[in-house]
Amino acid sequence: xxxxxxxxxxKEHTNIRKRxxxxxxxxxxxxxxxxxxxxxxxxxxxxxxxxxxxLEELEKVANKSENQPSDKIHVSGQKRPAWxxxxxxxxxxxxxxxxxxxxxxxEEESKITKKEYKQRLQSQFEKLSSTPNWAKLPSERDRxxxxxxxxxxxLLQKTGTFLAGxxxxxxxxxxxxxxxxxxxxxxxxxxxxxxxxxxxxxVALTGGANNTLTLFQVDGKxxxxxxxxFLESFPINCAHFTRDGEQVxxxxxxxxxxxxxxxxxxxxxxxxxxxxxxxMAVFEMSxxxxxxxxxxxxxxxxxxxxxxKEWLFSLKMNGHVxxxxxxxxxxxxxxFGDDGHVYVWDIRSRECIxxxxxxxxxxxxxxxxxxxxxxxACGSNTGVVxxxxxxxxxxxxxxxxxxSIMNLTSSCKIAKFNATSEILCIGSRDxxxxxxxxxxxxxxxxxxxxxxxxxxxxxxTVVDFSVNSGYLTIGTVSGKALLxxxxxxxxx
Numbered sequence: 001x002x003x004x005x006x007x008x009x010x011k012e013h014t015n016i017r018k019r020x021x022x023x024x025x026x027x028x029x030x031x032x033x034x035x036x037x038x039x040x041x042x043x044x045x046x047x048x049x050x051x052x053x054x055l056e057e058l059e060k061v062a063n064k065s066e067n068q069p070s071d072k073i074h075v076s077g078q079k080r081p082a083w084x085x086x087x088x089x090x091x092x093x094x095x096x097x098x099x100x101x102x103x104x105x106x107e108e109e110s111k112i113t114k115k116e117y118k119q120r121l122q123s124q125f126e127k128l129s130s131t132p133n134w135a136k137l138p139s140e141r142d143r144x145x146x147x148x149x150x151x152x153x154x155l156l157q158k159t160g161t162f163l164a165g166x167x168x169x170x171x172x173x174x175x176x177x178x179x180x181x182x183x184x185x186x187x188x189x190x191x192x193x194x195x196x197x198x199x200x201x202x203v204a205l206t207g208g209a210n211n212t213l214t215l216f217q218v219d220g221k222x223x224x225x226x227x228x229x230f231l232e233s234f235p236i237n238c239a240h241f242t243r244d245g246e247q248v249x250x251x252x253x254x255x256x257x258x259x260x261x262x263x264x265x266x267x268x269x270x271x272x273x274x275x276x277x278x279x280m281a282v283f284e285m286s287x288x289x290x291x292x293x294x295x296x297x298x299x300x301x302x303x304x305x306x307x308x309k310e311w312l313f314s315l316k317m318n319g320h321v322x323x324x325x326x327x328x329x330x331x332x333x334x335x336f337g338d339d340g341h342v343y344v345w346d347i348r349s350r351e352c353i354x355x356x357x358x359x360x361x362x363x364x365x366x367x368x369x370x371x372x373x374x375x376x377a378c379g380s381n382t383g384v385v386x387x388x389x390x391x392x393x394x395x396x397x398x399x400x401x402x403x404s405i406m407n408l409t410s411s412c413k414i415a416k417f418n419a420t421s422e423i424l425c426i427g428s429r430d431x432x433x434x435x436x437x438x439x440x441x442x443x444x445x446x447x448x449x450x451x452x453x454x455x456x457x458x459x460x461t462v463v464d465f466s467v468n469s470g471y472l473t474i475g476t477v478s479g480k481a482l483l484x485x486x487x488x489x490x491x492x
Contacts (some may be wrong), residue, residue, distance in 0.1 A: 011413070012079070026256065046130075054172070056299070057332070090114065091113070091114050092111050092113050093111065093114055094486075104120045104121065104124065105401075127347045137325065138377075162201060168441065169420070169441070169488050171441065172444075172446045172489075173446060174439075174448065174449055174488070175222060175487035176472075176484075177484065178221055178454065178482070178483075178486070179220040179483040179485050180455075181223070181480050181483060182204055182216055182218065182473050183216060183223075183480065185224060186203055186206070186214045186216070186225050187480060188210050188212070189479055190204070190208045190479055191236050191475070191476070191477040191478075192206055192207075192208050192464070192480070193209065193460075193462065194206060194238055194250075194478060195473055197218070197466045197471070198241055198467075199243060199244075199467065200467070202217060202492050203215055204215060204216050204218050204473065205248060206481050208387060211233070211235055211236065212229065212230050212231070212234075212236070213228070213236060213248065213250060213267075214228040214229075218471060220483065220485055223272075223483065227262060227458060229267055231250070231258060231267060234250075234252050236250055236251075237251055237252050237282065238251040238287050240284075242306065243285065246262055247260060247261055249285070249292055249391050250267075251282065254280065255277055256271045256272060256280065257294075258270060258278050259309070263330050265290065269287050270420065273301055273303075273310075273311065275311055275314075277294070277296045277297065277302070278297075279296075280296075283295065283304075284325065287328055290305070290330065291303045291305065293324060294321075298316070298320070299317040299320060299337065300321055301314060301316070301333070303315070306315035315333075317352070318337060319337040319339045321335050321336070321337060322364050323336045323366045323367040324336070324367070325367050328369070328371055328373040329472075330347065330372070331346055332345065332353075333347060334376065335367075335380040336366070337364055339362065339364070340361035340364050340380070340391070340449055341356070341358075342355065342356050342376075343355050344393075344486075354393075355397070356396060356398065356399055358378040359398065359399070360384065361386070364378060364381075365415065366378075366412050366413055366415045368415045368478075369378070369390065369417075370390075370421040371420075372421040373390060374389065374390060375388065375389065375417070376388045376389075376390045377415050377424055379412025379414060380411075381411040382411070383406075383407075383410050384406060384408075384412075385403070385404070385415065385426050385438075386401035386403075386405075387401055387403045387424065387438075388401050402443070403443045405438055407426070407435075407445050408426060409428075409431070409434075410431050410434060411425070411426070412430055413428060414426060414427035414428070414460060416464065417465075418465040419465060419467060420469060421440065422441065423437055423438065423469070425437055425465070426438060427460045428458060429460065429477075430459070433460075435457070437449050456480060458476045458477055459477045459478055460475065460476060461475045462472050462474075468489055468490045468491075468492055469486055469490075470490050470491050470492045471483060471486065472484045472486055
């Protein structure tokens with residue numbers, strides 16, 4: 001078969017080649033640079049289109065808004081969903097007896113649409129809790145809440161640390177450091193019986209059966225001795241600073257007491273009249289500084305005027321009084337007897353206003369009230385220390401302790417709260433290292449005190465915290481007053 005051929009001219013052949021070849025833009029050589037204005041205009045046209053195209057798009061949007069129903073027009077200031085799945089409202093939910101359908105399923109219903117299910121969930125939520133401010137329309141929002149939301153938004157616009165360090169004492173392990181012994185420049189050959197920090201100055205006192213009262217400056221490094229006072233034939237059994245810090249009251253196993261006038265630098269003897277007592281060894285001072293209360297025989301408690309140093313009146317409880325402690329305002333006195341009963345006395349009326357039993361106690365040994373007036377601790381001869389809320393003790397005859405501390409195995413004779421009422425120091429005078437620091441908030445003892453390597457801590461006799469709980473001192477039977485720095489608190 002003969003193939004039919006078509007003759008084309010040279011001009012037609014050239015046009016055919018042009019149609020088949022791809023269209024190529026003319027490239028600009030690397031050495032040639034276009035003007036800056038031409039480059040910017042070209043980039044704008046590539047990204048957002050030419051001016052004609054922009055105008056056409058705006059006209060389309062305007063026409064579409066005019067044809068849209070009025071209830072679907074987006075109002076400025078209101079947020080619309082960023083994305084909506086149309087399948088969320090398609091289909092149905094099978095209702096069963098499951099717990100999640102309680103309050104949603106109605107009688108004889110086995111299936112509802114997804115849209116109806118969503119509406120019922122929303123109504124149920126609104127019944128249980130009010131609609132949050134962020135979920136309301138602008139016209140329904142609370143103006144005060146809007147101010148709070150704006151404050152949060154302003155906060156989130158800034159960088160920095162939002163969390164501040166906690167000021168409360170952490171539990172578990174306490175940051176404690178052993179310092180130079182408080183009485184290193186004046187050790188005693190007998191047990192430390194008196195040990196206390198000054199109420200305002202960085203000064204502390206020690207005393208014991210060696211008849212010597214010594215004052216030390218507390219710096220944690222050398223603790224230099226300030227002055228010593230020898231009291232002839234007067235073994236010191238108890239000593240306390242007055243609330244103004246100008247005097248030191250000293251008790252012994254005699255029918256009298258002494259006081260040190262720190263301003264004059266001399267010791268004054270005070271004989272007591274009107275009291276049939278042979279021993280004035282143990283006493284406490286009221287927080288308001290008005291009274292000294294000596295514990296006598298047969299449940300007697302003798303009130304001495306802080307100004308005149310004369311006997312004012314006495315209160316008497318059943319049994320033998322083992323320990324006393326004042327409330328922080330000085331209006332109430334708590335006395336603990338050997339029968340396990342705690343008596344509450346009103347100082348103004350001089351009457352017993354309440355009495356309660358320390359749970360599980362067979363013989364009471366020591367009692368103390370926290371400085372914030374919230375807690376009351378009762379120690380017994382078995383070593384158990386019960387911690388109470390003071391208010392609950394005032395309402396019941398048999399109150400329940402919030403915690404029974406079982407860490408002592410012998411009679412509790414030491415109990416002291418720190419200044420912030422976060423620590424309760426308890427101890428026994430019958431065993432070595434029988435002292436514990438109890439964390440009130442977590443109701444647990446600190447595991448790292450006392451340290452097993454602390455060989456200087458023998459049998460404890462008396463403890464005290466400094467004004468701001470920066471220091472803890474523990475007196476021992478060996479005549480040393482150990483000093484510890486509590487790093488969580490201030491310098492003193």
